[in-house]
Amino acid sequence: MNxxxxxxxxxxxxxxxxxxxxxxxxxxxxxxxxxxLPTLRGRTVVNLFFEDSxxxxxxFEAAAKRLSADVINFSAKGSSVSKGExxxxxxxxxxxxxxxxxxxxxxxxxxxxxLANWVRGSVVNAGDGTHEHPTQALLDAFSxxxxxxxxEGRKVTIVGDVLHSRVARSNVLLLATLGADVTLVAxxxxxxxSIGTWPCEVSYDLDSVLPKSDVVMMLRVQKxxxxxxxxxxxxxxxxxxxxDRDRFAKMPDDAIVMHPxxxxxxxxxxxxxxxxxxxxxxEQVANGVTIRMAVLYLLLGGEI
Amino acid sequence: MSEPRAxxxxxxxxxxxxxxxxxxxxxxxxxxxxxxxxxxxxxATLAARLAERIEQFEDVKVPVGSIDITMYRDDxxxxxxxxxxxxxxxxxxxxxxxxxxxxxxxxxxxxVRAALDALNDLGRPTAVQLAIxxxxxxxxLPIRADYVGKNLPTSKSEKVKVYLEETDGRDAVELIK
Numbered sequence: 001m002n003x004x005x006x007x008x009x010x011x012x013x014x015x016x017x018x019x020x021x022x023x024x025x026x027x028x029x030x031x032x033x034x035x036x037l038p039t040l041r042g043r044t045v046v047n048l049f050f051e052d053s054x055x056x057x058x059x060f061e062a063a064a065k066r067l068s069a070d071v072i073n074f075s076a077k078g079s080s081v082s083k084g085e086x087x088x089x090x091x092x093x094x095x096x097x098x099x100x101x102x103x104x105x106x107x108x109x110x111x112x113x114x115l116a117n118w119v120r121g122s123v124v125n126a127g128d129g130t131h132e133h134p135t136q137a138l139l140d141a142f143s144x145x146x147x148x149x150x151x152e153g154r155k156v157t158i159v160g161d162v163l164h165s166r167v168a169r170s171n172v173l174l175l176a177t178l179g180a181d182v183t184l185v186a187x188x189x190x191x192x193x194s195i196g197t198w199p200c201e202v203s204y205d206l207d208s209v210l211p212k213s214d215v216v217m218m219l220r221v222q223k224x225x226x227x228x229x230x231x232x233x234x235x236x237x238x239x240x241x242x243x244d245r246d247r248f249a250k251m252p253d254d255a256i257v258m259h260p261x262x263x264x265x266x267x268x269x270x271x272x273x274x275x276x277x278x279x280x281x282x283e284q285v286a287n288g289v290t291i292r293m294a295v296l297y298l299l300l301g302g303e304i
Numbered sequence: 305m306s307e308p309r310a311x312x313x314x315x316x317x318x319x320x321x322x323x324x325x326x327x328x329x330x331x332x333x334x335x336x337x338x339x340x341x342x343x344x345x346x347x348a349t350l351a352a353r354l355a356e357r358i359e360q361f362e363d364v365k366v367p368v369g370s371i372d373i374t375m376y377r378d379d380x381x382x383x384x385x386x387x388x389x390x391x392x393x394x395x396x397x398x399x400x401x402x403x404x405x406x407x408x409x410x411x412x413x414x415x416v417r418a419a420l421d422a423l424n425d426l427g428r429p430t431a432v433q434l435a436i437x438x439x440x441x442x443x444x445l446p447i448r449a450d451y452v453g454k455n456l457p458t459s460k461s462e463k464v465k466v467y468l469e470e471t472d473g474r475d476a477v478e479l480i481k
């Protein structure tokens with residue numbers, strides 16, 4: 001495995017399966033009364049969050065702590081970044097503190113890639129701009145595998161705001177590596193121009209894709225990143241691309257519904273669909289801690 | 305490196321396990337409250353075989369499980385991160401039981417030390433004992449086995465390799481110079 005985890009494309013099929021298998025064993029630790037392992041004692045993990053996040057930051061923090069690493073949380077608000085410190089100077093400060101791994105969330109695509117050139121430790125991308133979020137893709141693949149078994153040949157449909165979604169890109173790359181067939185469904189305005197180069201199919205018609213899907217993953221409409229009118233109204237978007245009760249009924253009986261959160265209930269997903277037993281949304285959060293433990297263990301557990 | 309020399313063949317392993325099963329029954333007075341925990345991969349296989357024998361001899365079902373020690377090893381940082389094995393505890397757990405740890409080879413004693421640490425996080429057994437197929441000496445920690453299949457004098461540079469039907473297609477213990 002690479003020293004850094006910046007893109008889901010960095011992972012070979014063997015790497016990805018090793019992470020998923022490791023997570024499968026680590027999931028059992030979460031069921032014990034003592035949920036702690038001594039493996040990363042003495043290692044330091046820095047959570048460097050330039051963008052707001054609840055579940056990802058907490059999830060990385062819990063994962064590092066369960067492996068006995070020391071965790072330093074850094075958020076841009078209230079730090080020297082608000083005084084105008086550059087990413088590089090922040091990185092050098094962390095370097096001087098002896099960080100073995102830096103988990104970074106940044107609003108600019110490519111920030112983790114730059115950071116990796118400046119620090120000696122491992123860099124883990126926890127979401128950069130509209131680019132990638134590889135641990136989210138891993139936890140999604142892990143959640144799918146726990147529900148459905150092997151992902152080879154499985155039909156995964158990802159619906160919604162692909163243009164602003166780092167989750168979609170990482171998922172497409174990872175699922176292609178794992179042998180699943182991915183179809184993206186979105187209004188043409190919410191697809192990136194480069195979509196033709198992605199290893200997946202594209203459709204504009206959700207109703208025709210749903211009956212053939214094993215997994216339907218709904219993406220959040222990222223209003224905070226939208227600086228133009230990408231669709232006429234929320235109501236129209238919801239009618240054409242939202243997963244409501246009627247559409248849910250068109251899915252095969254054993255198909256599952258996923259959402260990376262946070263959800264806009266009633267917009268891209270109806271509340272009763274989100275809360276159904278076939279939805280993995282709550283599991284995804286628990287699996288997030290497990291998969292991040294696996295990633296931190298594999299990056300930091302051996303010689304570095 | 306010269307030809308590997310077989311020090312135990314299939315029937316020898318069979319007899320050694322039979323004897324260990326009897327010894328466990330004898331020392332624990334009928335295996336009452338005993339849990340067998342194997343260290344993956346081959347220790348887990350041996351634990352399952354011991355449980356089978358104990359059931360044959362005295363008609364008692366001994367709970368069997370496995371305990372992965374990877375995360376507790378003291379040499380993790382000497383090599384790239386390694387894949388994890390399976391930890392599988394019997395449904396009733398290990399609290400208040402007599403845990404018999406089972407492994408294939410006892411060498412430095414460091415794996416057993418790691419297993420004792422792992423046990424500590426999993427529960428509180430009344431007692432912990434150690435069953436080993438081959439004790440090859442060269443201990444680096446104050447650890448000894450309660451049940452030994454064979455004491456095998458070796459030099460530090462030699463390698464001991466255990467093959468078991470379930471994982472390797474044949475039963476044998478070989479010494480490689």
